Amino acid sequence: MTELSQATAQNTRKDAYQSASSRLTRSSLLIWNATLAVMFAVAAAIPWASNGLSFWFYLLQWVTLATAVNLVAGLVGYLPFGFVAFFGIGSYAAAVLTQFHGVLAGWSICGAAMAGTVLALLFAPTMRLSGVFFSIVSLSLSIVLKSLVSILPEHVAGGSSGVTITAIKDPSLAYYLMVALCLVSLSIATLIAVTPYGLRLKAIRDDAGAAAMIGIDVTRLRLSVWLLSATIASTCGGIEALYSSVIDPSASFNMLISAKAIIYAALGGLGTVMGPLLGALLMSVVDELIWARFPVANLFILGALISLTVLAMPKGLIGSLLDRHPRFRRWLF
Amino acid sequence: MKRRQFLTLSGRAGLLAAAANAAPALLTRRAAAQTRSSIRIGMSISSTGPFAHDAQSGSRAIKMWLDDANRQGGLLHRGRRLPIELLIRDDRSDKQLVPRVYESLINDDKIDLVLGPYGSTLTAAAAAVTERYDVFMMGWAVAADTVFQQGYRFIVNGGTTPISRVPDVPVQVLKDVGGRVVSTIAVDEPYSEALAGLIKIAAEKRGLRIGTMEKYQRGARDFTISLQKAAAAGTDLLCITSYDSDMIAMLRQMKENDINFPAIFSGFSQNSSILALGADAIGLWGQFNIDPRVHYPVTRGADAAGFLKAYRATYPGGPDPDINTAVAYAGTTVLGAVIEQAADLSAAALKRAALDLSGKLTVLSGTYAIDETGQQTGFNILVLQNTADGRDVIAPASVATAKPRYPMPTWAERA
Numbered sequence: 001m002t003e004l005s006q007a008t009a010q011n012t013r014k015d016a017y018q019s020a021s022s023r024l025t026r027s028s029l030l031i032w033n034a035t036l037a038v039m040f041a042v043a044a045a046i047p048w049a050s051n052g053l054s055f056w057f058y059l060l061q062w063v064t065l066a067t068a069v070n071l072v073a074g075l076v077g078y079l080p081f082g083f084v085a086f087f088g089i090g091s092y093a094a095a096v097l098t099q100f101h102g103v104l105a106g107w108s109i110c111g112a113a114m115a116g117t118v119l120a121l122l123f124a125p126t127m128r129l130s131g132v133f134f135s136i137v138s139l140s141l142s143i144v145l146k147s148l149v150s151i152l153p154e155h156v157a158g159g160s161s162g163v164t165i166t167a168i169k170d171p172s173l174a175y176y177l178m179v180a181l182c183l184v185s186l187s188i189a190t191l192i193a194v195t196p197y198g199l200r201l202k203a204i205r206d207d208a209g210a211a212a213m214i215g216i217d218v219t220r221l222r223l224s225v226w227l228l229s230a231t232i233a234s235t236c237g238g239i240e241a242l243y244s245s246v247i248d249p250s251a252s253f254n255m256l257i258s259a260k261a262i263i264y265a266a267l268g269g270l271g272t273v274m275g276p277l278l279g280a281l282l283m284s285v286v287d288e289l290i291w292a293r294f295p296v297a298n299l300f301i302l303g304a305l306i307s308l309t310v311l312a313m314p315k316g317l318i319g320s321l322l323d324r325h326p327r328f329r330r331w332l333f
Numbered sequence: 334m335k336r337r338q339f340l341t342l343s344g345r346a347g348l349l350a351a352a353a354n355a356a357p358a359l360l361t362r363r364a365a366a367q368t369r370s371s372i373r374i375g376m377s378i379s380s381t382g383p384f385a386h387d388a389q390s391g392s393r394a395i396k397m398w399l400d401d402a403n404r405q406g407g408l409l410h411r412g413r414r415l416p417i418e419l420l421i422r423d424d425r426s427d428k429q430l431v432p433r434v435y436e437s438l439i440n441d442d443k444i445d446l447v448l449g450p451y452g453s454t455l456t457a458a459a460a461a462v463t464e465r466y467d468v469f470m471m472g473w474a475v476a477a478d479t480v481f482q483q484g485y486r487f488i489v490n491g492g493t494t495p496i497s498r499v500p501d502v503p504v505q506v507l508k509d510v511g512g513r514v515v516s517t518i519a520v521d522e523p524y525s526e527a528l529a530g531l532i533k534i535a536a537e538k539r540g541l542r543i544g545t546m547e548k549y550q551r552g553a554r555d556f557t558i559s560l561q562k563a564a565a566a567g568t569d570l571l572c573i574t575s576y577d578s579d580m581i582a583m584l585r586q587m588k589e590n591d592i593n594f595p596a597i598f599s600g601f602s603q604n605s606s607i608l609a610l611g612a613d614a615i616g617l618w619g620q621f622n623i624d625p626r627v628h629y630p631v632t633r634g635a636d637a638a639g640f641l642k643a644y645r646a647t648y649p650g651g652p653d654p655d656i657n658t659a660v661a662y663a664g665t666t667v668l669g670a671v672i673e674q675a676a677d678l679s680a681a682a683l684k685r686a687a688l689d690l691s692g693k694l695t696v697l698s699g700t701y702a703i704d705e706t707g708q709q710t711g712f713n714i715l716v717l718q719n720t721a722d723g724r725d726v727i728a729p730a731s732v733a734t735a736k737p738r739y740p741m742p743t744w745a746e747r748a
Contacts, residue, residue: 051440054432054462061429147550150521154530161527164457166483171465244428246457250383250522251428291423291430292437298423299381 028331029194032274036186043179047172057175057243059284060182061236065261066268066276067185068232071225073262074271075198077205078127078226081135081258082142085123086116086230088253090237092149095163095247100155105173109238116234119145120227127222139255146253162248165241174243181239185232189273192225193333201225202271267309269316273333278317372408372672375420375438376448377459382426388451390652391474391661395419395448397647398634398665408672424450431458439466445678446470448668449488451657453477453524460485469683471671472707473664474657476524481708487680489687489707491671492664494622494698494714496527500535503570503598503618503716506728508539510739512569512595516544518559518583520551520575528574544568549575556583560592570596570618577601584613588744595740603717603724605653615721616741620714622698623659627715627732632695634666640697663698663712670694 046056065087072078093115097108126137149157157163192198203211204218212218241247268279286305291298313320318332376395379388399419402408407416420442422434431450438444439462447463449456449472456475463470464485472480473492476499481490504515515536519529526548533543544566547559560583563571571594573580580599584607587593601607602619623637635643640662644654667690672678675686687703692711694701702711716728718737725735 052433052436054436058429058433147521150526151548159526159530161477161479162454164479164483171461240429244432244458245461246428246454248454251454254427256427288433291425299425 028333029190031331032190032333036183036190040179040183043182044176047175053171053175055284055288057171057178059281060175060178061240062260062264062280062284063277064178064182064185064236065233065257066264066280067182067189067273068229068236069258069261070265070270070272070276071189071192071229071232073265074269074275075192075201075205076222076225078130078138079135079262080138081255081262082138082140083233083261084253084255084257085138085142085145086119086233087237087240087257088142088146088149088249089115089119090234091241091247091252092157092163092237093234094238095165095241096157098242099163099165105170105177105242108242109177109235112238112241113231113235116230116232116237117227119234120230123230124223124226127226139258142253142255142258146249149253150249158248162246162251163241165245165247171243174239177239178236178243181232181235186273186277188228188232189276193273197221205271263306265316267306267316269318269320269322272316272318272322275316275318282317369415371416371418372410372446372678373418373420373442373444374446374448374668375422375435375442375444377422377424377431377434377438377450377455379426379451379455380423384426384451384455387474387655387657388426390655390657391451392421393648393651394640394644394654394658394662395473395665397643398662398669400647401643402669408669410672410675411677419448420444424455426452426455428454428458431455432462435459435462436466439463439468444468446672446680446683448665449473449475453480456480456488457483460488463487463680467680469678469680471664471668473661477527478708481704481706485707487684487707489667489671489684489703490664490709491667491687491701491703492660492698493709494712495709496524497531498710498712499528499620499714500532500572502714502728503572503620504532504535504539504541506618506716506737507570507596508541509730510596510737512541512739514542514544514567514569515572516546516563516566516568516570517572517574518547518549518556518563520579521548522551522575525574529572532572532574549579553579554582555586557586557590560587561590564592564594568594570594570598573597573599573601577604577606580607581610584610588613591744593740593743596737597741598716600656602719604655608719612721612747614719615747616738617719618727618737619717619719619724620656621659621717622656622663622712622714624715624717624726624734626734627726629695629697629699629732631697632693633670634662634696637697659698663696663701666696667694667701 047053069083072080090112094108094112097103097111123141126134129137200216200221203216204221208218264279264283265276267283269275287302290301294301315323322329322332378392379385399417403416406414420438424431424434438447446469449470450459451474453475456472457480460470464487470488472488472490475490476493476496478495478497515532517529517532519525529546536543545563573583580601596618598618600620602617603621607614625638625641627637670690671683671687674690675682692702698712700711704710713729715726717724718727726733727735727737
């Protein structure tokens with residue numbers, strides 16, 4: 001790289017940092033951090049305050065998955081329909097380590113995270129593709145992985161019957177692990193949003209060629225966010241396996257997991273930090289309200305609501321709000 | 334005060350405090366039992382998703398049992414007839430929704446006990462919740478033995494023949510008629526694969542040889558190579574443990590390529606889709622759990638003939654009853670007996686009653702028996718063989734209506 005281009009790159013980074021930090025005021029960040037702190041304090045008290053632990057557990061799971069999928073879909077522009085592969089491999093890693101090898105819960109979750117990272121590295125070459133081609137390959141790989149897990153011998157991964165975890169019977173432990181993971185994933189998303197790293201990712205999403213021209217290492221940044229997202233998803237899968245205590249290939253590699261994470265993130269607003277949180281929160285609450293009241297029509301109603309919301313707000317709740325009221329940009333991100 | 338005195342006093346105070354805390358709870362429970370006006374049972378049914386069809390088949394029988402019991406004023410519990418309130422929620426065949434459903438039933442709807450969801454995975458997910466809250470669960474569609482190997486205390490299988498017991502009957506028929514080689518074709522899914530593995534074990538236990546064990550991905554359509562390999566291995570009994578649609582494709586490919594087996598067994602052989610093949614379905618061995626000609630000495634509920642008659646009267650023009658309809662009726666009939674036998678509706682009392690009834694209760698699909706884990710050890714499947722004018726029960730020998738036609742007709746003989 002010539003001296004001129006190095007200087008240009010340095011200036012670009014400096015400008016980017018100033019742009020990122022000036023866009024959000026210190027007070028808006030403080031409010032956001034305070035909101036997160038209150039939310040997680042409430043979440044930590046749930047096991048004492050509420051009987052329905054499952055609702056809260058899965059709410060946090062969807063917030064985490066929507067945030068993780070948003071990192072690759074919203075910030076880099078890849079739509080990973082096979083995202084469930086990371087969730088599934090994490091489930092299996094945690095279940096197999098816990099049940100077949102007697103590994104403690106904490107270490108089995110570390111194993112789940114590592115499994116996701118390794119799988120993301122193996123899938124990394126797919127990032128050469130873009131648009132629909134990436135989505136198709138990602139989907140195919142998750143199907144291949146599901147089949148692979150199914151044909152493994154029973155003593156290795158439970159075969160197609162899956163694994164029932166009996167070594168750990170403490171859902172509260174899994175719940176708190178999920179609270180921690182959710183907090184970590186939102187913190188990572190916030191950090192990305194307020195640092196130049198996030199701006200560079202958005203530059204790549206908007207025009208990878210132009211981003212490379214101004215000195216952004218496109219491949220390295222894409223890979224880093226891909227690994228981050230996959231590791232969060234696989235950790236999430238591992239914790240879910242410990243919570244539900246039963247996994248099988250169909251449930252762990254269920255395409256609905258990818259679809260719901262993408263829908264929740266998109267409904268809230270792809271590319272924003274608050275969007276996936278808001279989308280997952282809103283849809284989980286709506287879902288909770290309708291499934292008990294409409295035993296037969298609940299999925300129909302949910303589908304209709306999602307369709308109407310997307311039609312009315314194609315950029316999601318946060319994105320559409322920012323389009324109409326740009327002055328909120330300081331507070332919503 | 335000396336340390337010993339302090340500890341003694343503290344211990345007594347602690348005991349008093351514990352008694353004071355426990356007393357209202359005990360009194361409340363006793364009062365609740367005396368003022369109880371109904372028995373509240375919760376369950377989830379899959380209205381959508383991969384289990385929806387089977388779960389709905391079961392739910393029709395559960396509704397029949399419920400209506401029948403409530404017509405008689407409910408179940409006789411502690412000397413009083415109490416109507417049953419059945420609270421049904423949709424689980425969308427989703428393992429992640431099941432814990433929420435059962436938590437909600439326990440905490441919000443205050444049910445007394447639950448019926449399990451459809452399928453082993455969903456039942457295991459529900460059991461993790463019911464065990465945490467000490468709630469009794471009657472499983473009706475839980476074939477996997479692994480669910481009962483986890484140390485769960487309050488789950489009982491009152492409806493289904495465990496998957497481990499299914500292969501024994503057809504494999505024994507083969508041995509009895511002089512066959513020696515068993516092959517399997519399974520789709521790459523839990524039940525199918527597990528059944529294929531158990532068929533292998535059952536065959537080897539009886540000194541029979543395994544020809545081939547083929548496995549395919551869901552969605553595959555060409556089975557010719559697998560069928561030819563099985564034929565080349567000298568297979569006497571081909572066990573197809575996958576879907577009826579795949580079985581139809583296999584039968585067509587057997588016919589096109591003139592591949593013949595002396596016996597073919599599948600759980601779907603008596604499905605209407607297979608019977609619609611006409612002559613091509615003759616001779617197939619299938620599995621069911623009830624038959625109007627098989628009369629077990631039923632001590633509770635309707636026998637098979639009575640149940641089928643009542644089903645057709647309740648659902649005129651509706652779907653035919655299938656294996657899930659029968660297991661659901663068996664499971665709920667057993668549940669009724671357990672509730673009537675139990676000293677109270679606590680999980681421990683219900684499990685005790687379920688164990689006490691083991692071997693003493695006969696329902697439409699046989700004599701109910703369970704082991705300490707709650708797994709079913711009594712019910713056996715019936716093996717049926719399609720004939721030109723219906724079907725024969727060919728096993729178990731004690732209830733068979735005809736001897737097996739072995740070998741079954743070749744494709745040339747059917748033409």
